[in-house]
Amino acid sequence: MAVLLIAEDDEDIARVLVRVFKRAGLTVLRASDGQAALEMILLERPDAVLTDLGMPRMDGWALIEAxxxxxxxxxxxxxxxxxHLHPGDPRAETAKVCAILLKPCPNDRLLATMTxxxxxxxxxHDSTQVSCYSDMPVSV
Ligand SMILES: [Zn+2]
Known part of the structure; x- marks a missing residue:
């Protein structure tokens, strides 16, 4: 079964996200900050990671870099x-990520992106690119 790690510090949002992905048949791990997420990624080797940006201890940008x-x-x-990401944010343009989604993001779009x-x-992710897949929803 595919494993997805969610890094999200907001309990309410995390609960909703976990439910959405579990219902779709994924195994879901959840970390409440970037540092915990990094430790979990190294230990559990998830198939994909969905991360918030503003988090205590280590934010999403630092997690992606790590x-x-x-x-x-x-x-x-x-x-x-x-x-909290604004269109034109230079960090979004060079972030080595596959997709950037803005809250609130419809569940079906979240699912389609992560699956x-x-x-x-x-x-x-050697070259600087906004999105790996042009058909992936990138809304920045
Ligand atoms: Zn990618």
Whole structure:
């Protein structure tokens, strides 16, 4: 069964996200900050990661950098889910992620994005690109 890790500090949002992905048949791990997420990614090797940006201890940007800089997990598909990202944010343009979703994001779009990334499997992010897949929903 595919494993998805969700990094989200808001309990209410996390609960909804976990329910949505579990209902779709995924095994869902949840971390409440970036540091915990990084430790879980190294330990559990999830098939994909969905991360918030604003989190205590380590934010989503730092988590993405840490994963991309770690030889054992650097190819893990990652997507951002944020409510505080503005169009044109330069960090979004160079972030080594597969998709950027803005809250509130419809459940079917969340599911389509993450199951698509899980099916795509591990892949490199060497060049600077907004999205790995032009047909993936990237709304920044
Ligand atoms: Zn990717």
């Amino acid at each position: 994963v991309r800089g770690h030889p054992e997990v650097q190819d893990t598909p990652m997507a951002i889910l944020s409510g 698509g990334l899980i099916e795509a499997g591990p892949h490199g």
